[in-house]
Amino acid sequence: YDPVYKNTFQIMKEINILFNYLLKLIPNILNLYPNPELISIYNSLERISSYELISIYREKFHQNVNINGSIFASSSYFLKNKINKTNVQTPFLPKKSNKKYTLVLDLDETLIHFKPNPNNDSSGKIMIRPFLYDFLRSIKKYYELIIFTAATEDYANPIINAIEKEEKFFEYRLYRIHTTIIDNDFVKDLSKLGRDLNRTIIVDNMKQNYKNQPENGITIRPFWGKDVEDTALIDLLDILKKIAENNMNVITGLKYFKEDIISKVSSNI
Numbered sequence: 001y002d003p004v005y006k007n008t009f010q011i012m013k014e015i016n017i018l019f020n021y022l023l024k025l026i027p028n029i030l031n032l033y034p035n036p037e038l039i040s041i042y043n044s045l046e047r048i049s050s051y052e053l054i055s056i057y058r059e060k061f062h063q064n065v066n067i068n069g070s071i072f073a074s075s076s077y078f079l080k081n082k083i084n085k086t087n088v089q090t091p092f093l094p095k096k097s098n099k100k101y102t103l104v105l106d107l108d109e110t111l112i113h114f115k116p117n118p119n120n121d122s123s124g125k126i127m128i129r130p131f132l133y134d135f136l137r138s139i140k141k142y143y144e145l146i147i148f149t150a151a152t153e154d155y156a157n158p159i160i161n162a163i164e165k166e167e168k169f170f171e172y173r174l175y176r177i178h179t180t181i182i183d184n185d186f187v188k189d190l191s192k193l194g195r196d197l198n199r200t201i202i203v204d205n206m207k208q209n210y211k212n213q214p215e216n217g218i219t220i221r222p223f224w225g226k227d228v229e230d231t232a233l234i235d236l237l238d239i240l241k242k243i244a245e246n247n248m249n250v251i252t253g254l255k256y257f258k259e260d261i262i263s264k265v266s267s268n269i
Contacts, residue, residue: 091194093172097144101244102195104188105170106204107149107156113225114159126159127225135233136169142244146193148174148202150186150209180212187211198249203236215251219266235264 030039105111111132116124136145149156153175160173179186190200190213202210202217210217218239220232239260243253254261 088177090192092174092178092192093146093194097171097195099142099144100199100247101143101250102146102193102200103139103143103240104146104148104190104193104200104202106188106202106206106209107147107159108151109205109222109224110203110220111163111223112159113223115225126162127223128163129223129233130228130230131233131237132163133167135237137167138237139240140169142241143201144195145170146172146174148178148188150176150179150188152176182211183208185209185211189213190216198251201240201243201250201254215254218254218261221266232265235260239265 108114111129113127113129114124115127139145147156147160147170153173156173156175160170164170174188176186178188178192180189180192181187185208188202188204188209190197190202190210193200197213197216200216202213203220204210204217205220205222207214207217207219218236220236221230223230223232239257242248242257243250246253248256
């Protein structure tokens with residue numbers, strides 16, 4: 001696999017699937033050929049978790065992933081090359097919104113998919129998720145909209161500017177510099193926003209990105225740029241509107257709509 005030409009997360013997912021198939025296949029071979037060396041190898045492989053396998057991939061390809069602007073590669077490379085956070089102050093958001101609710105939105109594979117050029121430069125194609133503008137125009141009536149991406153500001157801003165070319169949607173933008181690194185993941189800690197957590201929801205295609213406040217999050221199925229019939233944002237809009245219109249505590253509301261979220265918004269993960 002070459003991470004320049006294929007989405008990193010999809011590669012890791014496929015490697016994990018192949019690895020699990022291999023683990024299922026080996027016992028059948030051992031039944032026919034009970035070789036001690038093969039048994040020893042199998043026992044070693046069985047102890048490797050999916051997380052460790054993904055960590056190995058991240059570490060090996062971190063440079064390619066970083067060049068592509070991907071937010072999935074949180075390897076020790078980034079821990080050794082930390083961004084200077086001396087100017088980052090909390091709370092991140094300077095003033096209270098005039099809206100009751102705050103909606104924190106991830107960028108890559110949530111709202112858009114960025115397809116880099118094969119020559120590995122910084123240019124590429126921005127693929128907009130279906131119904132994005134309908135979603136943003138409708139939901140901003142109820143929620144203060146915040147973009148929070150684990151990508152760098154240099155990568156994210158041109159994409160956000162392209163989304164907002166005709167109309168401003170997002171009141172604030174937060175980047176990798178605002179994340180907290182926990183277990184090699186870029187975690188978006190909602191407690192640092194300066195907003196009421198009972199009125200704050202985060203939408204991200206990776207659950208580990210909001211591991212500090214899992215009860216405030218919705219995991220949306222990843223958008224890879226090809227599914228023109230994707231309806232996740234419209235399905236999400238309906239749920240978010242109901243929470244706001246009924247003046248619900250978001251944690252209670254997300255539990256109430258859990259089945260709808262799993263079946264409509266988070267399916268196919």
